[in-house]
Amino acid sequence: MTSRKKHVWILVIAIIILGILILFKPSYGWQLRAFLSQNNNAFGTNDQNLAAENETLKAELAKLQVIVSQLPTEPPSVIRAMVYTRYPLNFRNEFLVNAGSGEGVIQGKAVLFQGVLVGIVEKVFADSALVKTIFDPSIKMPVRIGGHGYDALLIGGDYPKASSILKTAAIQSGDIIYAADPTLPYGLPIGEVLTTSTSPDNLFEEATLSFAYDLGGIETVFIQT
Amino acid sequence: MRSVTFLGGLIILGIAFVLEFWLGSAGIHVVLVLATLIGFAFLFDLAELIFFVLFAVFIINWQPTVSTGIIVFMVIPIVAYIFRKSVPWQGWLGNLIAIFLGFFLLYLFLSPTFILLNPGAFFLDLVISLAFGEAVFFLLNQS
Numbered sequence: 001m002t003s004r005k006k007h008v009w010i011l012v013i014a015i016i017i018l019g020i021l022i023l024f025k026p027s028y029g030w031q032l033r034a035f036l037s038q039n040n041n042a043f044g045t046n047d048q049n050l051a052a053e054n055e056t057l058k059a060e061l062a063k064l065q066v067i068v069s070q071l072p073t074e075p076p077s078v079i080r081a082m083v084y085t086r087y088p089l090n091f092r093n094e095f096l097v098n099a100g101s102g103e104g105v106i107q108g109k110a111v112l113f114q115g116v117l118v119g120i121v122e123k124v125f126a127d128s129a130l131v132k133t134i135f136d137p138s139i140k141m142p143v144r145i146g147g148h149g150y151d152a153l154l155i156g157g158d159y160p161k162a163s164s165i166l167k168t169a170a171i172q173s174g175d176i177i178y179a180a181d182p183t184l185p186y187g188l189p190i191g192e193v194l195t196t197s198t199s200p201d202n203l204f205e206e207a208t209l210s211f212a213y214d215l216g217g218i219e220t221v222f223i224q225t
Numbered sequence: 226m227r228s229v230t231f232l233g234g235l236i237i238l239g240i241a242f243v244l245e246f247w248l249g250s251a252g253i254h255v256v257l258v259l260a261t262l263i264g265f266a267f268l269f270d271l272a273e274l275i276f277f278v279l280f281a282v283f284i285i286n287w288q289p290t291v292s293t294g295i296i297v298f299m300v301i302p303i304v305a306y307i308f309r310k311s312v313p314w315q316g317w318l319g320n321l322i323a324i325f326l327g328f329f330l331l332y333l334f335l336s337p338t339f340i341l342l343n344p345g346a347f348f349l350d351l352v353i354s355l356a357f358g359e360a361v362f363f364l365l366n367q368s
Contacts (some may be wrong), residue, residue, distance in 0.1 A: 011272045018279040022286060028281040036239070036284070037246035085287045088245075089294070090254040090346060091336035096287055125289050137342075160250070216250055 008214060030085040030096075051212035052114030058176035059189030062147050078112070078222040079103050086216075093135040093156070094119070096128050098220060105129045105223055110184045111212055112222045117188040118180055121223060129223070134190060135215060143190060145207070146175035152207070154190065162166055162193070165205040171196060177209060196210065230365060231273060234265060237361055238277060242284060244357075256331065258285060259301065260358035263327050266305035269321045277339050278302050297334045301327045315345045317362055324358040325351070 021028055024177040081097035099105050101124050111119040119133035132139065139156025151194045152162035154177070162177055171193055179188040191209035199206050241257040248255055258281050265277050267360050278299050305323040313317060328351050332340050340347045 008272055011276050015272070015276050015279055018276070022279065022283050022291065026283075026286055026289050029286060033246075033284045036242045037250075039356075056353055088249075088285050089256060089331075089335065090343075090350065091332075091339055094287075096289075097304050125287075130288060137339075186284055 002201045027084070033085055049114060055113035055176060055189045055192060055212045058177045058192070059187055062144075062149065062176050062178060062187070074160050079105060079225060081105075081129070081221055081223055083219050083221065092137070093133045093158075093215075094122060095131055095133065095218075097131055098128055099223060100125045100127045100129050102126055104225055106225065108183055110125045110147070110179070110188055110224045111225065112188070113218050113220075115142050115189065116212060117184070117190050118213070118215065118218065118221065120184070131221070131223075133215060141184075143177050145169070145171050145177050145193065149180075151180070152177070160191070160209050160211065162207040163199060163204065165196075165207060167198070167203075167205055169205060169206060171205070177207070230236045231269070232274070233365055234269065235280075236278060237261060237365065238265075238281065241357070241361075242281075248353075252355075253349065254346065255353045255357075256328070257354055257357050259298065259327065259331065260324050260354035261361050263305045263324045264320055264358045264361040264365075266302050266323065267309050267362060271306060274302060274306055282331035294335050296330060301330060316366065317359060320358060320362045321355060324355050328354060 010027075021039055079080065079099050081099035081103075084096040084098055086095040087093060098110075105121060105124050107119045107121050107124050110117055111121060117134065119131040119136075120139075121129050122132040123130040132156065134141070135158060136154050139154065139160070141154045141156075143152050143154045143162055144150060145152055145162060145165065148170070150165060150171055153164045154160060164214045165171065173193050175193040177190045177193060179190060180186060184212075191211045194208040194210040196205055196207045198204075238258070238261055241261040245255060245257045248257075262274075262278055262281055265274055269277070282295055282299055284299070286292075288295075305327060309316075309319055309325055314322075329340075332347060
């Protein structure tokens with residue numbers, strides 16, 4: 001057999017093996033990708049824990065100030081999941097976790113990191129689930145701000161913002177922003193107000209958000225059931 | 226000599242992945258791997274190109290199933306190969322045009338409004354990927 005023919009046969013076998021791995025064992029590719037990426041966290045673990053805990057407490061306080069007697073006091077049960085891999089391109093912001101329908105994951109449920117809402121389950125597979133994060137450009141979610149519960153619309157993207165805030169709303173930097181979406185548990189913290197400005201059409205206020213975590217550093221999440 | 230070029234291609238593909246992840250962690254989202262694969266379409270034969278494409282898909286696929294996005298990602302370098310065979314231009318020029326058109330196709334298929342809503346991000350990706358793809362072409366073309 002000539003060298004050229006040998007080369008072609010090796011390629012054909014390698015292509016078949018790759019095809020089988022892609023279809024039946026994609027997790028090996030995720031491990032290889034994790035090895036190649038080896039991201040460093042932007043925050044120290046302790047800073048993330050403290051900041052996230054601070055946001056969680058602020059959200060709890062805001063929730064109690066608004067409708068304390070009307071909310072259930074028992075925390076919902078959760079499923080712990082590890083992050084497998086992330087969407088590699090610019091267009092979306094989502095990641096895959098290692099819990100699926102087999103573990104009881106349901107589409108549309110909230111995904112939390114240290115008690116903070118980071119995304120929503122978008123698609124569920126047998127052993128895994130795709131989570132769309134709040135940094136995804138397609139995210140649009142009703143939220144509330146601060147102890148007074150001013151209404152706003154969270155718009156996702158690389159720099160999520162709370163828009164459609166009434167100009168009379170007295171919001172300031174540091175106010176907690178929490179979920180007010182009917183499909184999610186009320187009061188889940190999302191972030192804090194960073195800066196405020198007037199919308200381009202001059203009709204509303206807008207607020208940029210600060211977050212207590214680095215999305216790229218998240219490795220474990222909790223999925224609500 | 227052929228196996229050295231093939232090995233060089235594997236190493237460059239690995240470098241493209243590492244660079245892409247590193248830039249992504251800094252908030253600069255580029256698709257260097259696609260630019261590399263399109264460059265490979267002008268350097269390698271079809272079997273070798275298919276191997277490189279599948280290897281890239283193996284690493285880049287983020288779901289347990291093969292999605293539309295991955296299929297589009299796989300098809301673009303193959304179309305670039307057909308383009309190379311159909312048009313008798315200088316390799317570097319064909320590579321440049323193929324990367325340019327390939328990126329437009331990728332963005333149009335996966336997120337048609339992205340170019341309009343985020344023109345800066347798109348052109349940054351395009352410029353960096355064009356430069357990287359051409360560098361890959363010249364580097365391997367000389368070996």
